[in-house]
Amino acid sequence: MSKANSATLASASPQYRxxxxxxxxxxxxxRVTQLAVLLVLLILWEVLPKAQIINPLxxxxxxxxxxxxxxxxxxxxQQASILSHTLSTVVATVIGFAAAMVLGTTIAATLxxxxxxxxxxxxxxxxxxxxxxxxxxPIFYIWLGATLSIYGMSLAISLFVTILMIYxxxxxxxxxxxxxxxxxxxxxxxxxxxxxxxxxxxTLIATLKVNAGxxxxxxxVGEFQSANLGLGYLIQYGSQIFKMNIVMTAVTILxxxxxxxxxxxxWLEAVVMRRR
Amino acid sequence: xxxxxxxxxxxxxALGSLSVAPPYSARAQLKPLVKVRYNEVVRSIxxxxxxxxxxxxxxxxxxxxxxxxxxxxxDKSVAALLSNSADIALIGPETAIYVQISDSSTKIPxxxxxxxxxxxxxxxREKVSKFxxxxxxxxxxxxxxPGSTPLLFLEAALRKNxxxxxxxxxxxxxxxxPARLGxxxxxxxxxxxxxxxxxxxxxxxxKGQIVASIGETVGFADYTTFMATDKYIRENPxxxxxxxxxxxxxxxxxxxxxxxxxxxxxxxxxxxxxxxALIAATNxxxxxxxxxxxxxxxxxxxxxxxxxxxxxxxxxxxKRVKYQDLVxxxxxxxxx
Amino acid sequence: xxxxxxxxxxxxxxxxxxVNLRYFSLEGETEALRDTSFSIAPGEFVAxxxxxxxxxxxxxxxxxxxxxxxxxxxxxxxxxxxxxSRKVGYMLQQDYLFEWRxxxxxxxxxxxxxxxxxxxxxxxxxxxxxxxxxxQFLHHLPRQLSGGMRQxxxxxxxxxxxxxxxxxxxxxxxxxxxxRIALADEVTEILRREGKTAILVTHxxxxxxxxxxRVIVLSRRPGRVKSxxxxxxxxxxxxxxxxxxxxxxxxxxxxxxxxxxxxxxxxEG
Numbered sequence: 115m116s117k118a119n120s121a122t123l124a125s126a127s128p129q130y131r132x133x134x135x136x137x138x139x140x141x142x143x144x145r146v147t148q149l150a151v152l153l154v155l156l157i158l159w160e161v162l163p164k165a166q167i168i169n170p171l172x173x174x175x176x177x178x179x180x181x182x183x184x185x186x187x188x189x190x191x192q193q194a195s196i197l198s199h200t201l202s203t204v205v206a207t208v209i210g211f212a213a214a215m216v217l218g219t220t221i222a223a224t225l226x227x228x229x230x231x232x233x234x235x236x237x238x239x240x241x242x243x244x245x246x247x248x249x250x251x252p253i254f255y256i257w258l259g260a261t262l263s264i265y266g267m268s269l270a271i272s273l274f275v276t277i278l279m280i281y282x283x284x285x286x287x288x289x290x291x292x293x294x295x296x297x298x299x300x301x302x303x304x305x306x307x308x309x310x311x312x313x314x315x316x317t318l319i320a321t322l323k324v325n326a327g328x329x330x331x332x333x334x335v336g337e338f339q340s341a342n343l344g345l346g347y348l349i350q351y352g353s354q355i356f357k358m359n360i361v362m363t364a365v366t367i368l369x370x371x372x373x374x375x376x377x378x379x380x381w382l383e384a385v386v387m388r389r390r
Numbered sequence: 391x392x393x394x395x396x397x398x399x400x401x402x403x404a405l406g407s408l409s410v411a412p413p414y415s416a417r418a419q420l421k422p423l424v425k426v427r428y429n430e431v432v433r434s435i436x437x438x439x440x441x442x443x444x445x446x447x448x449x450x451x452x453x454x455x456x457x458x459x460x461x462x463x464x465d466k467s468v469a470a471l472l473s474n475s476a477d478i479a480l481i482g483p484e485t486a487i488y489v490q491i492s493d494s495s496t497k498i499p500x501x502x503x504x505x506x507x508x509x510x511x512x513x514x515r516e517k518v519s520k521f522x523x524x525x526x527x528x529x530x531x532x533x534x535x536p537g538s539t540p541l542l543f544l545e546a547a548l549r550k551n552x553x554x555x556x557x558x559x560x561x562x563x564x565x566x567x568p569a570r571l572g573x574x575x576x577x578x579x580x581x582x583x584x585x586x587x588x589x590x591x592x593x594x595x596x597k598g599q600i601v602a603s604i605g606e607t608v609g610f611a612d613y614t615t616f617m618a619t620d621k622y623i624r625e626n627p628x629x630x631x632x633x634x635x636x637x638x639x640x641x642x643x644x645x646x647x648x649x650x651x652x653x654x655x656x657x658x659x660x661x662x663x664x665x666x667a668l669i670a671a672t673n674x675x676x677x678x679x680x681x682x683x684x685x686x687x688x689x690x691x692x693x694x695x696x697x698x699x700x701x702x703x704x705x706x707x708x709k710r711v712k713y714q715d716l717v718x719x720x721x722x723x724x725x726x
Numbered sequence: 727x728x729x730x731x732x733x734x735x736x737x738x739x740x741x742x743x744x745v746n747l748r749y750f751s752l753e754g755e756t757e758a759l760r761d762t763s764f765s766i767a768p769g770e771f772v773a774x775x776x777x778x779x780x781x782x783x784x785x786x787x788x789x790x791x792x793x794x795x796x797x798x799x800x801x802x803x804x805x806x807x808x809x810x811s812r813k814v815g816y817m818l819q820q821d822y823l824f825e826w827r828x829x830x831x832x833x834x835x836x837x838x839x840x841x842x843x844x845x846x847x848x849x850x851x852x853x854x855x856x857x858x859x860x861x862q863f864l865h866h867l868p869r870q871l872s873g874g875m876r877q878x879x880x881x882x883x884x885x886x887x888x889x890x891x892x893x894x895x896x897x898x899x900x901x902x903x904x905x906r907i908a909l910a911d912e913v914t915e916i917l918r919r920e921g922k923t924a925i926l927v928t929h930x931x932x933x934x935x936x937x938x939x940r941v942i943v944l945s946r947r948p949g950r951v952k953s954x955x956x957x958x959x960x961x962x963x964x965x966x967x968x969x970x971x972x973x974x975x976x977x978x979x980x981x982x983x984x985x986x987x988x989x990x991x992x993x994e995g
Binding site for chain 1: 463488537538569
């Protein structure tokens with residue numbers, strides 16, 4: 115939508131008016147195409163299994179999503195409500211990435227403070243980051259037990275990437291800003307608190323975006339293995355009893371959850387960046 | 391008159407006929423062997439007769455060359471069948487039922503039985519001279535994955551003995567399958583279900599006491615069966631019949647062979663399992679009649695199986711399948 | 727040649743004695759300054775010029791206490807410099823304002839770090855900023871200001887802590903020439919009025935001549951004091967002209983040519 119206020123529009127040249135119109139048309143075209151793509155996908159998903167081109171046992175139908183969701187809302191002695199499952203996954207994810215952010219920032223700050231420590235740990239951090247943490251699911255399970263292993267996965271999968279990203283952010287602070295603070299006699303702690311940390315806020319937000327996504331993955335993968343609650347568990351359970359509609363409903367909710375998280379972080383980013 | 395040339399010629403002809411005449415066991419190989427991709431849901435002693443058939447060449451005898459793969463999951467086994475990466479699979483009947491009630495145009499009917507009922511044993515931590523099911527009230531039991539037949543049968547066994555699985559006991563169902571043994575050894579839960587040979591090994595090591603057989607408690611309800619897509623059965627009825635025949639032969643042998651021979655035949659499929667555990671498991675499963683003695687599957691057994699699924703809330707009672715739609719009886723009936 | 731202050735008896739405000747500075751890196755050691763000595767009297771406005779890389783900025787870092795000399799002594803008020811001190815204010819080449827702080831918050835940064843009374847500091851900062859014409863922008867963000875305005879905020883930040891010595895490291899280099907000349911006037915006037923000792927490092931010979939009373943010429947790397955020139959203008963009232971007027975004074979060209987030659991000679995070093 116045009117941000118031009120009425121005063122600007124009133125005095126707008128015909129060429130500008132034309133340009134605004136074309137702009138709006140482009141935006142509408144993009145939106146319509148986006149919706150069309152979604153619609154085509156949904157139609158294919160509905161029609162192809164019904165026509166037995168794809169085996170419906172493997173895909174279920176989009177028309178089953180809402181009825182399945184309603185059915186799963188009620189809790190039974192065997193099965194909690196889908197809302198409880200969703201809450202369980204979301205809580206584990208949030209705790210995971212919050213812990214990763216706090217722990218990761220603290221460790222990054224420690225490495226920044228003691229450069230020799232960074233030099234010693236650097237290769238270990240790089241390897242730890244490169245290793246696929248999903249390979250650790252069974253190990254975490256044995257070390258931490260069923261519930262904690264999910265939180266452990268959620269934390270581990272995002273911790274190393276957090277440390278590396280934030281440390282890199284710290285290192286990329288303009289050294290002249292640090293020189294400026296030093297010229298006033300700032301201590302290392304003051305430099306950290308007044309220059310490095312506030313200057314790293316964009317990096318922290320970028321890291322948060324990465325973290326949230328990774329933690330969700332970690333939680334879901336952990337739940338596949340060892341849960342009786344959560345969206346990952348529902349996916350595993352639905353697959354076990356050949357109810358693909360449950361699997362698809364859980365997957366759809368996962369997609370919604372991750373979108374909401376991403377939007378929330380983007381909103382936070384907008385708020386923070388306004389003051390810069 | 392004995393002519394030297396005639397003797398030589400006769401000798402050569404005799405020698406020649408010996409080399410040309412095919413040996414008895416290879417007579418069936420005159421026709422090329424039909425390749426069958428065989429998929430088992432897990433590796434388990436419960437399926438002993440199948441391994442016997444493989445080791446003793448019963449499949450080759452009926453003209454089948456099988457390749458064995460293990461799926462580690464019912465859904466994976468079914469996926470292999472439906473995506474045509476396996477021809478015959480050994481899976482629990484629940485999968486055939488789920489596919490039967492689904493919208494899939496391909497169904498996977500059952501044609502041959504193998505295990506008569508659940509093979510899990512209820513193991514307790516403390517030794518008791520006489521086990522009563524009421525001893526389980528208020529205790530923690532290591533169960534199995536939600537929705538799986540081991541758990542469904544355990545719950546059925548509990549209910550049969552007046553115990554409400556949700557209220558009277560605490561079932562731990564979130565332990566990952568590979569970690570179950572470790573969890574038990576680490577002291578978690580007071581009771582657990584374990585399959586052979588794990589159950590016997592625990593008892594031999596003094597880490598538990600087998601107090602009940604789930605299968606015996608619940609009764610006969612076929613636990614694992616051979617199935618294939620309806621298309622494959624339609625197009626290869628002779629292969630299906632031959633397979634059933636081979637299994638029948640193996641079932642008869644497993645029934646009557648000395649325990650030592652059975653253990654010797656099974657051992658290659660279970661490296662790392664002690665001979666004592668294999669012996670105990672073999673004796674127990676034979677005593678419980680868990681290894682079927684014929685491929686025929688009873689309608690009553692299928693109905694009991696569906697009862698258990700319905701009680702466990704994984705099957706809608708309105709969606710029960712008809713025995714004749716699920717099981718093709720002609721092959722077992724004609725087995726020899 | 728040894729540059730000295732006009733009054734030989736009082737303690738120099740800033741003194742360098744035989745200072746050497748070598749930078750060490752894995753590629754080797756670089757000698758930035760060799761046997762540099764000079765002193766500056768209290769209230770003096772001195773400019774240091776020299777070719778690029780001759781160690782001018784290094785000198786300022788030494789005086790501000792951020793760097794330590796490899797050899798020799800750096801003294802302020804007769805005492806060895808042992809790290810940054812409140813007496814020295816350092817204005818860098820760019821404003822380096824923190825984009826997440828408002829103008830006012832930026833101006834009090836130094837006071838904040840030095841643990842001064844923040845209410846007094848904020849008042850002082852407000853006065854300075856208003857004096858420099860930024861009274862309307864106290865709560866704006868740096869990105870909303872032009873380059874010249876931001877450099878004025880940097881000046882306010884430097885003076886807010888009331889240093890006795892002000893180091894200026896080519897503070898106008900990033901600005902356009904008009905703003906540069908205007909700011910030169912303002913800054914010189916403020917520093918002279920407050921009686922600050924000022925050391926200006928610059929590339930711009932004209933700037934050095936118009937703003938300072940004495941110009942020290944540094945040789946090519948490794949930097950040594952090559953020469954010093956007293957800058958005097960004859961004016962009707964005996965007071966120093968402001969930098970803008972100084973540029974049109976008759977003595978200007980003479981000094982300019984002399985200094986130009988000095989720098990050119992150093993092409994072969």
